[in-house]
Amino acid sequence: MAHPRPLLIRNARLLTMVDGVDETRGDVLVADGVIRAIGGRIDHADADIIDAADGILMPGFVDTHRHVWQTQLRSVAGDWSLFDYFVRMRMIYSAFYDAEDVWLGNHIGALEALNAGVTTMVDHCHIINSPDHADAALQGLIDAGGRGVFCYGLFGNPRGHDPLVMDTDPGWLVADARRLATSRAFSDQDRMLFGLAPAEAEAMPMADLLREVRLARDLGAHSISLHVAMGAYDQRHRVVQHLADAGQLGPDLLFVHGATLTAAEQAAMAEAGAGLSVTPETEMQMGMGHPLAFTARAAGVRTGLGIDIVSNYAGCMFRQMQMMLQSARARTNAAIEARGEAPRRITPTAREVLRLATLGGAEALHLEDRIGSIEAGKRADLILVRTDTLSMCPTIDAVAAIVLNAAAADVDMVMVDGRMIKRHGALVDVAWPDLAARLQASSTRITTAAGAVDPRPIEAMAAGVFANLI
Ligand SMILES: [Zn+2]
Incomplete structure (x- = not known):
């Protein structure tokens, strides 16, 4: 479910990824899972505010x-x-x-x-x-x-x-x-x-x-x-x-x-x-x-x-x-x-x-009418990347910093369809220790079973497939 109230993401460094539009600073209004407005200053009486002054807001x-x-x-x-x-x-x-x-x-x-x-x-x-x-x-x-x-x-x-x-x-x-x-x-x-x-x-x-x-x-x-x-x-x-x-x-x-x-x-x-x-x-x-x-x-x-x-x-x-x-x-x-x-x-x-x-x-997916840039009317699939972390401070050029300096740890907020998936640097409502234990057990079982297999007959079988390819 999308965030129940409109969200106003305020004072972010904006990489809209609209062709021809360079980095700006401003506000983005999200309501009902959709980007409603982008501007230098937006006011909305009923909106919850996210202060994004220390971050880069961009499409997911x-x-x-x-x-x-x-x-x-x-x-x-x-x-x-x-x-x-x-x-x-x-x-x-x-x-x-x-x-x-x-x-x-x-x-x-x-x-x-x-x-x-x-x-x-x-x-x-x-x-x-x-x-x-x-x-x-x-x-x-x-x-x-x-x-x-x-x-x-x-x-x-x-x-x-x-x-x-x-x-x-x-x-x-x-x-x-x-x-x-x-x-x-x-x-x-x-x-x-x-x-x-x-x-x-x-x-x-x-x-x-x-x-x-x-x-x-x-x-x-x-x-x-x-x-x-x-x-x-x-x-x-x-x-x-x-x-x-x-x-x-x-x-x-x-x-x-x-x-x-x-x-x-x-x-x-x-x-x-x-x-x-x-x-x-x-x-x-x-x-x-x-x-x-x-x-x-x-x-x-x-x-x-x-x-x-x-x-x-x-x-x-x-x-x-x-x-x-x-x-x-x-x-x-x-x-x-x-x-x-x-x-x-x-x-x-x-x-x-x-x-x-x-x-x-x-x-490539023919979804550019819905996602891929920050534009009014598109779905609110947005991420906020912090610029005050050890790897991102100071961010002089937002594009270069995202491409060459940023990592998952710098991603502060992630929303899909206006629904908050990650906030303040942590996934929302995810019980990671339990999931991690289950993933480790699954991995151990699969790798143990696979480790007991002699690969040679399978390699011989696959060689036929690859002979066809080469
Ligand atoms: Zn593949």
């Missing part, structure tokens, strides 16, 4: 790609390749998740995101080992209170706690996706939207992919999330081009990674309004190519950033912005240095990456 971050279920496997993937990830995460660890584990991973992962100011998140959910798993994953997100798209994954995971028993008949997944899409969970609110994640776009016949894209549209999916164009892993597949040739590109498609998309594919995506989620840390670690965000945006593609696997990366947008920005600058500078020159101006800018992480993500 939009994370366009995350596998939230992996929360209790943090730090297992520090040195993994994509092959390691496929064998160990997708085949071994996933086999030992029960529905309760999925709820814990998704719920606490969603809380982690909110705590760091991520107010909208796309969950590409490929841990659906049973209908109960699907319900638990969705409920975990809903219980945390954030906004998002729940993309039901059609990948057939191993069955019955046995990594060697692949689910070769995922027909039940199709029926279950239909059950969930039409359930009450999506009918009585617009904060959580239904999406679909086809089994694995780069490892399935095109006819199967087209069938799953048609299924998604039949189910009214808001987004269709697809991993594509991952460098040497799949450079001959050209999934986006095939979809374009089949006349199936559309605004509901959300392509992920995409580091090796061709110029023609980017042009086709821009034309069709398809979105792109760039996940800088994965692309760099796993050899998928250079993160494409600035290039794709320049080509007119609706582009946002994503965090991807929380079994490896921090669940915040701050670090992904830094990764994206500095990796792109390193490339730009290297090209200048290759000519024997020194860079005089540094590009891209901090402002450009902050746009990707907010309004850009909203555009």
Whole structure:
């Protein structure tokens, strides 16, 4: 429920993220979950006041790609390749998740995101080992209170706690996706939207992919999330081009990674309004190519950033912005240095990456009419970042400070739809010690079971899949 009375956030440093509008200072009025007014000084007799003089008020971050279920496997993937990830995460660890584990991973992962100011998140959910798993994953997100798209994954995971028993008949997944899409969970609110994640776009016949894209549209999916164009892993597949040739590109498609998309594919995506989620840390670690965000945006593609696997990366947008920005600058500078020159101006800018992480993500999801910037009429998904902390004081340039200095600990307030999720630096109504104990127990059980598995036969099985990819 939204805050019962109007809220007047007073005297904040404002990063509205409206294109062409620089940092200002002023007030924002919120009522009934909606931003009602923005101005230098607003007076409202009935409003509760939040003094934001020591903070930066900005739209919440939009994370366009995350596998939230992996929360209790943090730090297992520090040195993994994509092959390691496929064998160990997708085949071994996933086999030992029960529905309760999925709820814990998704719920606490969603809380982690909110705590760091991520107010909208796309969950590409490929841990659906049973209908109960699907319900638990969705409920975990809903219980945390954030906004998002729940993309039901059609990948057939191993069955019955046995990594060697692949689910070769995922027909039940199709029926279950239909059950969930039409359930009450999506009918009585617009904060959580239904999406679909086809089994694995780069490892399935095109006819199967087209069938799953048609299924998604039949189910009214808001987004269709697809991993594509991952460098040497799949450079001959050209999934986006095939979809374009089949006349199936559309605004509901959300392509992920995409580091090796061709110029023609980017042009086709821009034309069709398809979105792109760039996940800088994965692309760099796993050899998928250079993160494409600035290039794709320049080509007119609706582009946002994503965090991807929380079994490896921090669940915040701050670090992904830094990764994206500095990796792109390193490339730009290297090209200048290759000519024997020194860079005089540094590009891209901090402002450009902050746009990707907010309004850009909203555009990639076709939600820019509701979220992504502070404008009257948009939903009140707002965050306040303190400027008087050890890491933020003094804040001379608000954009640079958010991109390069801030961390989750500096996020003082988070609201979604006007509802207070975090206040005074702490999540509201979250019993963390109890949740932490349950998450630790879940993690111990799963990692112990997975640790007893001999990976060699699974690696041999996966080598066949990757031989197809390479
Ligand atoms: Zn992914």
